[in-house]
Amino acid sequence: MSSNNFLSLFNSSVGKKVIMAVTGLFICVFLIVHVAGNFQLFKADSGLSFNKYAVLMTTNPFIKTISYLLYTFIIVHAIRGIMIEIENRRARPVKYAKYNGNANSKWASRNMGILGTILLVFIVVHMHDFWYNYKFGHTPFTLYKTELATGNLVDVKDMGPDFKMGSKMEEMMAGDYKYVIVKDLYKEVKEEFKRLLWVVFYVVCMGAVSFHLYHGFRSGFQSLGLNSRKYNNVFQTIGTWVFAIIIPLSFAAMPLYFYFNQ
Amino acid sequence: MNITLKVWKQKNNNERGRFETYQVKEVSPDMSFLEMFDVLNEDLITEGKEPIAFDHDCREGICGMCSMYINGRPHGPLQGVTTCQLHMRSFRDGDTIVVEPWRAAAFPVIKDLAVDRSAFDRIMAAGGFVSVNTGNAQDANNILIPKTDADLAFEAAACIGCGACVAACKNSSAMLFVSAKVSQLALLPQGQVERQERVISMVNQMDEEGFGSCTNTGACEAECPKSISVENIARLNREYLSAKITK
Ligand code: HEM
Ligand code: SF4
Ligand code: FES
16 A cells, blocks of 8 residues: 555645645634734724733743744645645646536635635735834834823823834833833834725735635535534534624724724 | 537547537427437438547436536536436527536546546545455344444445536545545445555545545535535545544
């Protein structure tokens, strides 16, 4: 019997799909965390909670480890996905002259490669604008002054472009007040979404997320062999409501919120 | 009925093919799709022209030979039937019908609409059987099988190896076929002995033949004349994964 060692699993047509499913579903779990955290953008505290959350996400060693795993998974998912798409096109060198795909399958399921490529472009742009700028760019610092007794925010001050600090956040108590100086990712978000073009780009890409996961979430379970009459409806319902509707709409609401509230 | 046919004509796998247009007059709505082709071929032969090559055998939906990709769908517009079970009443007078062969790298064209599906035979030869040494058959009641398993195995065994799943799939994936053949034996006691080798060999052979990989579009299930369920594909994935991990 040929190539029966464990690793050859991942070169087989079944194993390739396992890679897609495990990485894809992991990214799905991340999306839940990401959207939940980003809801703090809607808080009326000039971005204080959101900025603190950004610090936590980028300094906590456990979360950092998970992030690097996530980046690896995204890269593996994208490369494997593009390769699968190319291999599958090669499996039909002569195309049908008349093809009625809608008669037997959903549009999203036939266009995972195109949808994924849109997502790849989106992820690169998105990581550059926020992750890269936050880590290596010129994200400014902001000072937040809160009254200790009431917890009310009494003053917000821009530290200016020349201000530098070793860490991402410092907290101090003085008198009745607490002072927080923190890297202001919130401001970057606000600036980014003043531009209509960016807002449109984000909203369109969330449409791609919606279609990718409308098929992808359920499909991931099927690829792992998890298909049972008992749970299929559960997978599809979660895929449709959570991943194709609630999550993309919530993400799309963020640029729209900033654009219309400037 | 008068029908305009646009049929794929190709001398052999090395030549480039093209569409040829034919007018078929006075077609009875009660003719099967293949009978309509018979009438056309008779006319072509009478006129001294070359008839259209197409595969067929049983003409009752059990052999799986009648591969025709009709108006963008394998076996035409109906669900759960083969081309030989399709009748002209499913079309309208004056219709133009486009007929192509199954298109897949693993199914090279032999001539016109006939394709070489021996890739399926090689997958079966790789493990789609149980090795039973000869001897007296034992009493069937000695081997107890839960009714649900027997039913699932029976449903999987309905696959006629027609290849419509490959033809329908945008990836030319043979997963539905292979999953049916793996399932029918994995579900039964007789299939247990070779269960793990079987699934590994059959998937290896499938990959070697150049079929694409499944992206779960579900087109195969929708177009399968025997309505084989994609649940079998999930079972194939489970069988393959556990065989690879434990063996
Ligand atoms: C938001 C980020 C993404 C998430 C949450 C995600 C999630 C998923 C999931 C769950 C699947 C189903 C896996 C399966 O059927 O086994 C999938 C499939 C796929 N993804 Fe993604 N994906 C993302 C980004 C991308 C990117 C950037 C690409 C590539 C450029 C991509 C390309 C594909 C392709 C081609 C498939 C179909 C592969 C197949 O079914 O075999 N995805 N994705
Ligand atoms: S699974 Fe269905 S479509 Fe595929 S070969 Fe078997 S009978 Fe034909
Ligand atoms: S000719 Fe046998 S199934 Fe159609």
